[in-house]
Amino acid sequence: ESSQKGIVNPFKNPESIFSVNARKGSHLVALRRLQRDQKDKSKEAVEIAGTSLGDVLGVKDNGNHVKETVEASNEQTALLDSREEIQRVRECLPAFKVKSKLVQTIRENQVTIVIGETGSGKTTQLAQYLYEAGFCAGHKLIGCTQPRRVAAMSVAKRVALEMNVDLGKQVGYSIRFEDETSTETRIKFMTDGILLREALLDETLDRYGCIILDEAHERSLNTDVMLGLLKQLLSRRRDLKVIVTSATMNAAKFSTFFGSAPQFSIPGRTFPVQTIYSKFPVEDYVESSVMQAVRIHASTNFDSGDILIFMTGQEDVESTSEAIKERLTEIYSKSKGITNFDEIDDVEIFTVYSALPGDVQNRIFQRLENGKRKIVVATNIAETSLTIDGIRYVIDCGYSKLKVYNPKIGLDSLMITPISQANANQRSGRAGRTAPGTAYRLYTEDTLHEDMYIQTIPEIQRTNLSNTVLLLKSLGVEQIIQFPFVDPPPIQTLLVSLNELFSIGALDNMGNLTELGMMMSKFPLQPSLSKVLLISAKNGCSEEMVTIVSMLSVPQVFYRPKERQKESDTARSRFFVPESDHLTFCNVYSQWKCSRYSHRWCSKHFVHYKSLQRAKEIREQLIKIMKKNRIQVVSSGTDWDVLRKCICSGYAHQAAKTSGLGKYCHLKTGMDIQLHPTSALYGLGEMPPYVVYHELLMTTKEYICCVTAVNPFWLIEFGGLLYDVRKIGGTHTDHADVEAFDPEEDRELDIKLKEIKEARNRMI
Ligand code: CDP
Ligand code: MG
Numbered sequence: 001e002s003s004q005k006g007i008v009n010p011f012k013n014p015e016s017i018f019s020v021n022a023r024k025g026s027h028l029v030a031l032r033r034l035q036r037d038q039k040d041k042s043k044e045a046v047e048i049a050g051t052s053l054g055d056v057l058g059v060k061d062n063g064n065h066v067k068e069t070v071e072a073s074n075e076q077t078a079l080l081d082s083r084e085e086i087q088r089v090r091e092c093l094p095a096f097k098v099k100s101k102l103v104q105t106i107r108e109n110q111v112t113i114v115i116g117e118t119g120s121g122k123t124t125q126l127a128q129y130l131y132e133a134g135f136c137a138g139h140k141l142i143g144c145t146q147p148r149r150v151a152a153m154s155v156a157k158r159v160a161l162e163m164n165v166d167l168g169k170q171v172g173y174s175i176r177f178e179d180e181t182s183t184e185t186r187i188k189f190m191t192d193g194i195l196l197r198e199a200l201l202d203e204t205l206d207r208y209g210c211i212i213l214d215e216a217h218e219r220s221l222n223t224d225v226m227l228g229l230l231k232q233l234l235s236r237r238r239d240l241k242v243i244v245t246s247a248t249m250n251a252a253k254f255s256t257f258f259g260s261a262p263q264f265s266i267p268g269r270t271f272p273v274q275t276i277y278s279k280f281p282v283e284d285y286v287e288s289s290v291m292q293a294v295r296i297h298a299s300t301n302f303d304s305g306d307i308l309i310f311m312t313g314q315e316d317v318e319s320t321s322e323a324i325k326e327r328l329t330e331i332y333s334k335s336k337g338i339t340n341f342d343e344i345d346d347v348e349i350f351t352v353y354s355a356l357p358g359d360v361q362n363r364i365f366q367r368l369e370n371g372k373r374k375i376v377v378a379t380n381i382a383e384t385s386l387t388i389d390g391i392r393y394v395i396d397c398g399y400s401k402l403k404v405y406n407p408k409i410g411l412d413s414l415m416i417t418p419i420s421q422a423n424a425n426q427r428s429g430r431a432g433r434t435a436p437g438t439a440y441r442l443y444t445e446d447t448l449h450e451d452m453y454i455q456t457i458p459e460i461q462r463t464n465l466s467n468t469v470l471l472l473k474s475l476g477v478e479q480i481i482q483f484p485f486v487d488p489p490p491i492q493t494l495l496v497s498l499n500e501l502f503s504i505g506a507l508d509n510m511g512n513l514t515e516l517g518m519m520m521s522k523f524p525l526q527p528s529l530s531k532v533l534l535i536s537a538k539n540g541c542s543e544e545m546v547t548i549v550s551m552l553s554v555p556q557v558f559y560r561p562k563e564r565q566k567e568s569d570t571a572r573s574r575f576f577v578p579e580s581d582h583l584t585f586c587n588v589y590s591q592w593k594c595s596r597y598s599h600r601w602c603s604k605h606f607v608h609y610k611s612l613q614r615a616k617e618i619r620e621q622l623i624k625i626m627k628k629n630r631i632q633v634v635s636s637g638t639d640w641d642v643l644r645k646c647i648c649s650g651y652a653h654q655a656a657k658t659s660g661l662g663k664y665c666h667l668k669t670g671m672d673i674q675l676h677p678t679s680a681l682y683g684l685g686e687m688p689p690y691v692v693y694h695e696l697l698m699t700t701k702e703y704i705c706c707v708t709a710v711n712p713f714w715l716i717e718f719g720g721l722l723y724d725v726r727k728i729g730g731t732h733t734d735h736a737d738v739e740a741f742d743p744e745e746d747r748e749l750d751i752k753l754k755e756i757k758e759a760r761n762r763m764i
Helices: 017-057 062-092 099-108 122-132 149-163 192-201 221-233 251-257 285-299 314-336 421-432 445-450 466-474 491-503 515-520 527-538 542-552 562-573 581-594 599-604 609-628 641-651 712-719 725-734 736-740 743-763
Strands: 111-116 141-146 171-175 178-180 187-191 208-213 241-246 263-266 273-277 306-310 347-352 373-378 391-396 399-406 411-418 437-441 655-658 664-666 672-675 690-698 702-709
Touching: 017 285, 017 314, 017 411, 062 149, 099 111, 099 122, 099 263, 111 122, 111 251, 122 141, 122 149, 122 187, 122 208, 122 241, 141 149, 141 192, 141 221, 149 171, 149 187, 187 192, 192 221, 192 466, 208 221, 221 251, 221 466, 241 251, 251 263, 273 421, 285 306, 285 314, 285 373, 285 391, 306 421, 314 347, 314 373, 391 421, 421 437, 421 445, 466 491, 466 515, 466 527, 515 527, 527 542, 527 609, 527 641, 542 581, 542 609, 542 641, 581 599, 581 609, 581 641, 581 702, 599 609, 641 690, 641 702, 641 712, 655 712, 690 712
Parallel strands: 111 241, 111 263, 141 187, 141 208, 171 187, 208 241, 273 437, 306 373, 306 391, 347 373, 391 437, 672 702
Antiparallel strands: 171 178, 399 411, 655 664, 655 690, 664 672, 690 702
16 A cells, blocks of 8 residues: 555554554454443443433433532532642642742743653643743733643643632633633643644634643644644744643653753652563453452552553453452452442542543542552553552553554554553553552563564654644645654655545645635534535535534444343334434434433433533534534425435545445445444345445444445545546446436536546646
C-alpha cells in the first residue's frame, strides 16, 4: 500500500511474541466482552427498575441528578473541614517551593518550558499561580490545554475546589459538546482540540493572556498543531505568554522549537522504585495482572500502599477490576466467610478510562478511611494526566491502545500496541511518589529493549490527517508542508489527506479550501459528517440529518442484555427502517421525542437513556452552530430517500457492493466485508446491491456497521473521483435501476469524471 509509506509502524518488532500477544489481547478482549455481557444483565435489571421509579416520580435525568446532589453535599461538608488541609497540601507540592522564581521566569519570557515530575503541581498549581500574580489583568483568560477530556474535567474540578469557587464560575472547563464556563471564568481548562477550534474563530486568541500547553510531551496531534500555531502567533501577540509543560522527555526539543526558550525545572521529589520483570512472556496480561494484584494484596499489609494497574482500554480495565473482585471474594469467603465483594472492608477498587469523563470520582484522589487499600485500574490516563497519591505498587501490562492508521482499511483504528520505554518509565515512576515502591512489569527485560521504541511515535506520524489538514487550511495555512511542525508529518499522509478532502469537495483542484470545506470546518465533526449535514441543508432535510449525526456521535444507542437478547432484538427491530441504519437512528430519536424524552420509554424499548440524552444535547449544539452560520434547519417530512442520498454524499469513499453469498466487497479496496448482524439491513430478503457504511469493525472478521443502501448513481455523482465509473456502471446492468440510466447523463458524468481525474493529477 503506497499510503503506508512514511507512516511509522507502531510495532517496533512486529513478529516478536510480545507483538503477537498484543493482537491476541484484542481477541481476548472480545471474548471477555461476551462473558461480561452475561453478567451485566443483573446490573441492567437494577438500572431499569431505578429508571422507571425516577420516571414515576417525575425526576429529571433521574439517577444522575440524584447522585450528583448527594455527592455534592458530601463534598460540601468535606470541604468545610478541609479548607486548611487543602492549603497545606498545596504548600507541600514541589511547585510551591519554586513559585516566585517560576512566576518571574514566565513574566520575563514570552515562552517558558516547565519541566517537572508527574505530581509536582504543574497542572493544578501553575494556572493558580499565574492568576494570583495578576496575569488575568484586562479580563484576559488563562487557558490550560489537556490532551484528554477526563483530565480537563477532573483538573478543573480540583482547581475550583482549591480556590473555593463553584465549577463553571472563575474556574471552568470546555470539552467537545460540553462547555462549563461563564463570563466570570478566568482559568479555563480545555482539551487541545477545543483551543484549536477557538483559533478558527479568533486567529489571535485575543481572549487569552496566557496559554499553558499541558502534557506537551504526550505529543497529541492537536497539541502539536497548537505548538505550531502559537509559534506563528508569538510575533503578533507580544503580550501573550506561552507555557509548555512537559515531563523530562522532549523538553529540550520544545525549547529549541521556540528559539531556545528557557527550561524551568521543578525540582522533583521521588523515591526509588524497584523494577521487577516477568521471567517469561505473559500470554494473557489481564489474567496475570489480576494474579499479581491479588498476590500483593494478600502478602502485604493492606495499609502499606495502594496498587495501580495499567491496562489498555475500557474493556480490559473493567475485566480486570471484575476479576480481582471475584478472586478476592473467593479468598475472603474461605478465611472470613464473606459472600459478596462489598462486604470486604480492607480494599476498594476504582476504574479510570476516558469514555466517561464525568464519572471519575473525586474519591479516587482521596486517602480512604481506616487506611483501606485502593486498587486503581486505569488506562494510560494515569501515566501522567492524573496523579493519584499513595500508590506504591504498579503493575504494567506493557501495552496501550493507540490510534494508528490502518492502511488495509484506509482509516485510523484503535489498536493494542506495545508502549514505549518512556511510557514504561513513567508508569513505574507512579509507584514512588510518596514512598519507595515496586513496579511489576508483565514483560521480560529483553522485551523492553527489543520490542519497545525509546519514545512513543508522535500521533502526527501515525494517523490520518484529513481533519488537521482541513483545519489548517481553514486557518489560512496554504502550504501545509511549510507549517512549523515540531516533527513533520509524513508527506505520504499529507497527500492522502489532501486527496481525501478533495474527493469530498472540501478542497478544489488547486488544493485551496472550497466554500463547502470552509463551512465543514465550522463543525466539530469528522469531515464526512459535516459534509452530510451541509448537503442535507441544501436538500431540505437537515432537521432529520442533524438528529442522525448526533446519534452517531454517542456511544451505544441500543442495549442487549444477554438474558433478554430475544426480547431486546425484537424491540430494536421495531425501529428498523429496512434500507438504512442511519434512518433507524432517526426513527428512534423521533419516537423518543414523541414520548416527551421519557426515561421509561427508553427502558421499555431497550434504548440507553443516557445516550439519547447526550444525543439531544449534541443536537442542540449543532443546531446552534448551524443557525449561527445561517444554515437552514428544515425537515423533509416523509421523504426519506433524499436523506439517503445526502448520507451517500459524505460516505462515498466508504461504499461496498454485494459480492454474492451474503457478503459485500469494499468498493475502494476490494476487501471482503460482512454486514453486522445488528444492522437493519441484515436478514432482509434481498441484500441491497450498494451500501455505504459509517464504521468498519475489525474483530475476527471485518464487519460494516451502521449501513445505508444507496443508488449506484449517487456513488458516481459523489465518488466519481474514487471509482471507475465503468465498473460501477458495468455491474449494474443487471440491476433494475438501469432503467433510470440516461445516456445523456452518462456522457455528462463521463466528462465530469475526466475533469476530476485531471484535477487530481495536477494536484498530486
Ligand atoms: O501536573 P502534575 O503532574 O505536575 O501534578 P498535578 O496534576 O498538578 O497534581 C498535584 C497534586 O494534586 C497531586 O498530589 C494530585 O494527587 C493532586 N490532585 C488531586 O488531589 N485531585 C485532582 N483531581 C488532581 C490532582
Ligand atoms: Mg499534569
